[in-house]
Amino acid sequence: MIKLERASLRYGAVLGLSPTSFELPDGGGIVGLLGPNGAGKSTLLQLLSGLLPPSGGSVEIFGQTPFRNPEVLARIGLVPEGDRLPVGLKGRGWLRMMGRLSGLDGAPLETAMAQALETVGMSERADLPFQRMSKGMRQRMRLAQALLHAPELLILDEPFNGLDPEARLTLMGLLRRLADGGTRVIVSSHILSEVAQLTDRILLLFRGRLLAEGGISEIRQLLDRHPVELRLSGEARALARWAVEQPELVALELEESAAVLSIRNPRDFLPRLQSEAARGGLPITGLDPLDLNLEAVFQYLTKDHA
């Protein structure tokens, strides 16, 4: 279905994506494209969706190059990042136009529109102008246009940005249903937990290059090897005494009223810390993760791979 061979993209002098190769087979399922801001996720998605041609190497979707290729575009749906919709139009009219641009017309178009709107839960509110829709509603309309022509490959760029928790869960459920129905879904995100909830396969991008590729458990193992810094506020010496007995501890630094711990396997360590604190065995008043973010993890992985 998707085949990249040393595909790269330059924006003038800036390298947006280093030569990258990977393949995704036919069939449904969700692939998460994970990386911090500026990692090259959107660049890769633009290559896959045919918006930009590669500067080097090749991109093949369904065996053909996607750039300005209607035969490929007829099988792809794209939900771009950001709250972008044409001003001054109403949802249903715009959706009808997008359907016609996919070659649909008459009864098939109306049926496709009804299905897409029902799928995204916008049947009753599609007649509103875009400026009167909430951010979540506009996101659903963008998703509806991508689903209109029943694409085999659905590409979503940071689809959860700006959505409230309920809308996120709804969207996740919808993507899972589509994947179960045979659609290949590619979702980009810079939030690890979002992707982890959603996908069975991850591509890790960092600074324009593909860092790792694999199942969620393999990526988890990589991430667990990364020491995480936590600041435990409270009675520093007592906290330190408890911490040195923990097998995950890598480094310890004492501050006036806090202990800064560097630990591995936070998924093992944190529940133990939580239960100890709940039992009253720890004089702890606060917990601040200092580098428990994707950027830190990626920096660690980069060094690890180097």
Next chain:
Amino acid sequence: MSRATPFQTVRALAAGYGPRVFQVRGWVIAAIVLAPVALVLGVSGLASLQGHPLPPGAALTVFHTILAKVVLPILALIAAPAGIREDLEQRTLPLLLTRPAPAWAMPLGKGLPWFAWGAAWIIAATLGLQILGGDPGQRMGALVGAWWGELAFVALLGLTFKRGTLWAALWLFGWENLVAVFPPFLQRLTFTHYIESLAGSRGHSVSATELLAQAQVSTEPWLALIILILAGLAFWAACGWKLHATPVGLAGAESEG
């Protein structure tokens, strides 16, 4: 797998973006076309009531000096940025470019509602001017033909250059007037020449200070109309080629080329 034909693409965009002409920009266009004609008619009415009717050539002067030289360029400069350039600036173009439709047909599809809307008001204004006298048919043909060409021209510059509207303004208000002092054949590179060829020159009514520095060249009216139509088509085609050939990413204009 279904895909849109060029005709379906033009029709879809024209119908989809058609309602935009009934919004503020559309009514500004209508007002700009009608206001000068209404003003002249008002002045003419008052002058007639006082027993001093405007001279017979007044309609022709209003047509050439206001409608053709000022109103039409302003219309093009207002309407063209609402065409495909708007999608580039609002970063909604990727939504269109990822449809299985020919990208080259999109600028025309998005420009057509504005052409139709502007043409309707131009025709209304020309008919209003008829009250002062003259041949409305020729004037309509001249203005609508030039509107077709100028709209496409400004759309092309808007798609080609970041400051395309500025370049278009320089052409329409600078070159179109300055060309009078250049060799006669360069007059053929102005919209004004074809408007005058179609609607009749106002040569007989200009004062000494308005005289062209060079002799006027002439083009047959039917040929002038064909040239305006073909020029418009060529500009739309160039817009289409530009859009088809230029990679436009999610960042819109920033990632062009």
